[in-house]
Amino acid sequence: MRDTELYRHLLGLVAPWEVSQVELSVEDGRVDVWVEHPKRTRFLCPDCDVELAVYDHSEERAWRHLDSCAFLTFLHASAPRVACPEHGVRQARVPWAEPHSRFTTLFERLAIDVLGACDVAAAAGLLRLSWDEAWHLMDRAVARGLAAKTLAVPAHVGVDEKAAGRGQDYITLVCDLDAGTVEFIADERRQASLDGYFEQFTADQLAGIQAVAMDMWEPFANSVRAYLTDAEDKIVFDRYHLMGYLTKAVDTVRKQENRTLAAAGDKSLAGSKYLWLYSHENLPARHQDRFNALRAADLKTGRAWAIKEDLRHFWSYKRRGWGAKHFNRWYFWATHSRLNPIIDAAKTLKRHEAGLLSYFAHPITNAGAEGLNSRIQAIRVSARGYRNREHFKTSIYFHLGGLQLYPATP
Numbered sequence: 001m002r003d004t005e006l007y008r009h010l011l012g013l014v015a016p017w018e019v020s021q022v023e024l025s026v027e028d029g030r031v032d033v034w035v036e037h038p039k040r041t042r043f044l045c046p047d048c049d050v051e052l053a054v055y056d057h058s059e060e061r062a063w064r065h066l067d068s069c070a071f072l073t074f075l076h077a078s079a080p081r082v083a084c085p086e087h088g089v090r091q092a093r094v095p096w097a098e099p100h101s102r103f104t105t106l107f108e109r110l111a112i113d114v115l116g117a118c119d120v121a122a123a124a125g126l127l128r129l130s131w132d133e134a135w136h137l138m139d140r141a142v143a144r145g146l147a148a149k150t151l152a153v154p155a156h157v158g159v160d161e162k163a164a165g166r167g168q169d170y171i172t173l174v175c176d177l178d179a180g181t182v183e184f185i186a187d188e189r190r191q192a193s194l195d196g197y198f199e200q201f202t203a204d205q206l207a208g209i210q211a212v213a214m215d216m217w218e219p220f221a222n223s224v225r226a227y228l229t230d231a232e233d234k235i236v237f238d239r240y241h242l243m244g245y246l247t248k249a250v251d252t253v254r255k256q257e258n259r260t261l262a263a264a265g266d267k268s269l270a271g272s273k274y275l276w277l278y279s280h281e282n283l284p285a286r287h288q289d290r291f292n293a294l295r296a297a298d299l300k301t302g303r304a305w306a307i308k309e310d311l312r313h314f315w316s317y318k319r320r321g322w323g324a325k326h327f328n329r330w331y332f333w334a335t336h337s338r339l340n341p342i343i344d345a346a347k348t349l350k351r352h353e354a355g356l357l358s359y360f361a362h363p364i365t366n367a368g369a370e371g372l373n374s375r376i377q378a379i380r381v382s383a384r385g386y387r388n389r390e391h392f393k394t395s396i397y398f399h400l401g402g403l404q405l406y407p408a409t410p
């Protein structure tokens with residue numbers, strides 16, 4: 001078999017395309033393959049599929065293809081152009097690549113698999129691409145996926161914000177809590193950030209949203225109020241965010257108490273910060289003895305912790321009435337604790353009581369997408385080297401968007 005025939009098979013080329021020349025450069029570790037079509041072949045206008053004679057050819061260009069046994073492989077061709085009476089002079093489609101791609105479709109598919117399995121730097125290394133080329137492939141895959149996505153609202157929406165860089169740089173994420181996908185990403189965490197998501201839908205479509213889990217963040221709540229009917233029944237303040245406020249309050253109590261004790265030479269709370277942050281059953285066994293001793297010591301921090309832990313039972317009730325009763329008992333205890341950070345946190349929750357109790361109509365939580373949160377965190381960690389927020393967003397859509405990323409195979 002001649003090498004041109006071999007490469008016609010390897011590239012999966014079909015008539016009218018055939019391989020005219022193959023060049024192997026051992027020194028450069030690469031194979032270059034030129035493909036052509038016979039004279040007088042007719043091609044379709046890419047816009048209307050009318051068959052036309054070739055008008056002229058675009059300048060020759062190269063597409064990166066799957067390696068041939070570790071040799072970088074490039075396909076070269078001059079794409080034919082047709083002069084459509086309706087659409088003017090247009091470049092005909094070539095079967096091995098999507099328009100404007102620098103890669104063949106088969107290479108893009110492989111690259112998407114590799115990028116899905118490791119971080120960008122590792123994928124670029126494996127695929128022998130530059131950092132920018134790897135991002136280019138990811139951007140294209142995400143753009144393709146978003147364009148193909150059918151617009152539909154999830155029944156249960158999760159809204160969350162994530163720090164996207166240093167300081168106060170945030171992005172807003174809208175998740176489908178049932179599918180566990182990230183549906184929409186916007187800059188910052190303003191009302192307009194979330195409005196941008198709802199704006200895509202008709203009122204009829206928006207009526208399909210049954211509930212929205214979120215932090216007690218007024219701009220997000222205002223956006224829901226602006227777009228959804230019966231918003232107050234649909235807003236569910238997210239338990240993991242709520243517990244986060246209490247955990248923070250416990251930590252503030254610990255800091256203050258530790259300062260007071262340390263001033264009197266008592267170091268019993270020193271270095272105990274992380275012990276109080278665990279929920280009870282997650283405390284590692286090696287800390288158990290010290291923690292039990294601290295709890296027995298009648299410290300303010302121990303009381304604050306017990307109040308925090310007790311709030312968690314709120315979400316174990318099935319009925320709203322029992323949940324409300326528990327919350328009221330808890331609120332009384334918390335506000336009579338003489339621990340100011342706990343009192344403040346309890347009052348904040350009380351002001352948002354309706355959004356706590358709506359949990360019993362819609363038992364949803366952003367941490368129901370717990371997998372989602374930890375995966376976003378993993379993307380962020382591997383994103384330390386990302387140069388900008390756009391890369392962070394692209395990565396989230398790429399890995400968590402539930403998108404159809406592949407180009408169609410020829």
Ligand SMILES: [Zn+2]
Binds near residue numbers: 088
């Ligand atoms: Zn046309």
